[in-house]
Amino acid sequence: MDRVTLLNEAIEACRSLHARGLLAAGDGNVSVRLDRETLAITPRGVSKARLQSHDFALLSLDGTVLSGDPSSERAMHLAVYRAVPEAKAVVHAHPPTAIAWTLARPELTELPSDSLPEVILAAGRIPVVPMAIPGTEAMGTALLPFLPAHRLLILARHGGLCWGESIREAAGGLERLEQVAEILWKAETLGGAKPLGTEALKLLQNLRANIGPSII
Ligand SMILES: [Zn+2]
Structure with a gap:
């Protein structure tokens, strides 16, 4: 996917x-990986409702700022891209009820979601990262x-x-x-x-295992 399309998807x-x-x-x-060593990330302090493609900052994976004024929370994005080669996009938001x-x-240590098939099928488990x-x-x-176990x-x-x-x-993961x-x-x-019954829970977990690691 070319850079213009990636940035347009990130803006959307x-x-x-x-x-x-x-x-x-x-x-x-929000960030997207442009190539193995470079990512584009939203800038510090700009409302995501008004974002334009020229606002994105560019970073190399070692943290060097190549252009623009990257988000002050970029350490999270860099950690993901360094640890997980298949990561192509990272979205961080402030969902009120989850917080x-x-x-x-x-x-x-995780969202208590074993009663909800939607979570098991879409994500498996949703852990809580310490503050x-x-x-x-x-x-x-x-x-x-x-x-890379959790997305x-x-x-x-x-x-x-x-x-x-x-x-x-x-982005769909955050909505979910x-x-x-x-x-x-x-x-x-x-x-x-x-709680769900043990049988139903096991069945759902097997279905999730067949889906693979993606968030759906
Ligand atoms: Zn934040």
């Missing part, structure tokens, strides 16, 4: 995530224990992150995350999600 993803309320003000960042789970339940201070290198290193992650007290083999996969976090929250308010 940014607008869609903003329209869905997953990015307030200048929140969040709320980590504020209210700091003991959770790192925004803008620091620790944001990247905190992700490493979860790579869709909740960042404790901060947001969500999804990497994929396309921008659509990565907020959708399922909201379903599970509503189930909590109605008395708590009841």
